[in-house]
Amino acid sequence: xxxxxxxxxxxxxxxxxxxxxxxxxxxxxxxxxxxxxxxxxxxxxxxxxxxxxxxxxxxxxxxxxxxxxxxxxxxxxxxxxxxxxxxxxxxxxxxxxxxxxxxxxxxxxxxxxxxxxxxxxxxxxxxxxxxxxxxxxxxxxxxxxxxxxxxxxxxxxxxxxxxxxxxxxxxxxxxxxxxxxxxxxxxxxxxxxxxxxxxxxxxxxxxxxxxxxxxxxxxxxxxxxxxxxxxxxxxxxxxxxxxxxxxxxxxxxxxxxxxxxxxxxxxxxxxxxxxxxxxxxxxxxxxxxxxx
Amino acid sequence: xxxxxxxxxxxxxxxxxxxxxxxxxxxxxxxxxxxxxxxxxxxxxxxxxxxxxxxxxxxxxxxxxxxxxxxxxxxxxxxxxxxxxxxxxxxxxxxxxxxxxxxxxxxxxxxxxxxxxxxxxxxxxxxxxxxxxxxxxxxxxxxxxxxxxxxxxxxxxxxx
Numbered sequence: 001x002x003x004x005x006x007x008x009x010x011x012x013x014x015x016x017x018x019x020x021x022x023x024x025x026x027x028x029x030x031x032x033x034x035x036x037x038x039x040x041x042x043x044x045x046x047x048x049x050x051x052x053x054x055x056x057x058x059x060x061x062x063x064x065x066x067x068x069x070x071x072x073x074x075x076x077x078x079x080x081x082x083x084x085x086x087x088x089x090x091x092x093x094x095x096x097x098x099x100x101x102x103x104x105x106x107x108x109x110x111x112x113x114x115x116x117x118x119x120x121x122x123x124x125x126x127x128x129x130x131x132x133x134x135x136x137x138x139x140x141x142x143x144x145x146x147x148x149x150x151x152x153x154x155x156x157x158x159x160x161x162x163x164x165x166x167x168x169x170x171x172x173x174x175x176x177x178x179x180x181x182x183x184x185x186x187x188x189x190x191x192x193x194x195x196x197x198x199x200x201x202x203x204x205x206x207x208x209x210x211x212x213x214x215x216x217x218x219x220x221x222x223x224x225x226x227x228x229x230x231x232x233x234x235x236x237x238x239x240x241x242x243x244x245x246x247x248x249x250x251x252x253x254x255x256x257x258x259x260x261x262x263x264x265x266x267x268x269x270x271x272x273x274x275x276x277x278x279x280x281x282x283x284x285x286x287x288x289x290x291x292x
Numbered sequence: 293x294x295x296x297x298x299x300x301x302x303x304x305x306x307x308x309x310x311x312x313x314x315x316x317x318x319x320x321x322x323x324x325x326x327x328x329x330x331x332x333x334x335x336x337x338x339x340x341x342x343x344x345x346x347x348x349x350x351x352x353x354x355x356x357x358x359x360x361x362x363x364x365x366x367x368x369x370x371x372x373x374x375x376x377x378x379x380x381x382x383x384x385x386x387x388x389x390x391x392x393x394x395x396x397x398x399x400x401x402x403x404x405x406x407x408x409x410x411x412x413x414x415x416x417x418x419x420x421x422x423x424x425x426x427x428x429x430x431x432x433x434x435x436x437x438x439x440x441x442x443x444x445x446x447x448x449x450x451x452x
Contacts, residue, residue, distance in 0.1 A: 006293075008356065035354055039336060080348075106339065
């Protein structure tokens with residue numbers, strides 16, 4: 001359970017980091033918190049020639065509130081730091097709710113939010129949350145930075161739009177205006193395990209019932225699965241049992257989940273419906289959510 | 293492929309020279325002969341390798357030695373040597389029979405000692421959540437939860 005030999009490079013700046021990635025021509029991997037990468041190295045499922053450590057780059061650990069109340073999470077900001085951040089808790093409570101399901105606190109003390117997103121495990125919670133929140137991904141390359149929307153960032157299993165000489169420098173989450181309720185639900189074998197299937201939901205609460213709805217499933221495909229048909233059913237509905245039944249049917253119909261030893265495709269479809277019900281129940285109980 | 297790592301371990305500055313791929317758990321055990329830290333699963337799931345880096349519990353099997361250059365590391369060997377809180381935790385483990393083979397125990401102690409030091413009391417649910425990242429094959433966990441609740445002053449201790 002030891003890594004194969006590699007060269008360790010500590011990047012001093014974002015520019016230095018991408019220059020090293022380019023120099024190693026696809027044979028270098030970015031190291032932030034290492035909580036997804038080190039298991040792969042230890043089991044030799046990954047054998048890069050070099051690791052470029054971005055964990056000490058000044059400013060990369062920052063969690064801040066930017067223009068218009070946008071939460072800005074730097075590449076080296078730990079999941080624990082985001083979990084404990086009072087601005088995140090106030091503005092985007094869904095993120096904190098989901099983080100409670102990510103591994104265990106000891107892992108979150110080292111693992112990073114951006115690292116989990118860049119790793120793009122289909123069963124991971126944070127990518128689904130990022131899609132539901134329409135997060136923006138700030139990608140650093142040789143020519144500077146570019147911004148990628150969440151629905152273009154995740155492209156396949158463990159694959160994102162990042163090129164070999166690019167790294168994810170920051171993720172930005174703009175809290176939606178109005179009154180929204182966020183719920184994260186998952187089915188896992190044990191608390192802290194990867195989701196067999198999970199759901200990141202945002203419901204706009206109006207005086208006449210639900211306004212807009214955003215639903216994204218994890219563990220239901222190679223990338224986070226936005227449940228657009230179910231969203232259409234619930235938008236403008238009362239969120240009651242009939243609406244849930246119809247939305248669950250729509251969700252089951254639009255999903256093509258994997259069959260594997262953790263669950264069949266039908267099981268995953270059925271569980272997404274259950275999670276949708278739980279999320280709606282949770283939203284019904286509290287109509288005093290974040291107002292931005 | 294190798295380089296210097298200067299790190300403070302249990303209050304003592306240690307200057308080491310290791311392969312780039314050296315894990316922190318191996319630096320501690322093999323180079324520094326601090327074998328209290330155990331390696332169970334090697335991929336972060338069992339918790340027996342848990343140490344503190346800059347005061348915070350992390351998995352030493354998922355940390356490169358290079359990553360603690362310039363940082364402070366504390367292992368289970370540091371407990372009970374400097375104050376009441378950790379000593380209280382170890383006493384509570386002893387009184388509650390919260391260990392049998394003891395392999396998982398250093399990891400549990402390092403995971404839980406910050407909670408004891410915080411002075412916070414815990415509900416039983418919070419205690420169960422706190423221990424949920426560490427695996428034990430011997431005890432069945434109840435005694436560990438009891439020890440944590442006792443050490444944090446969350447329950448009355450029966451008089452001797």
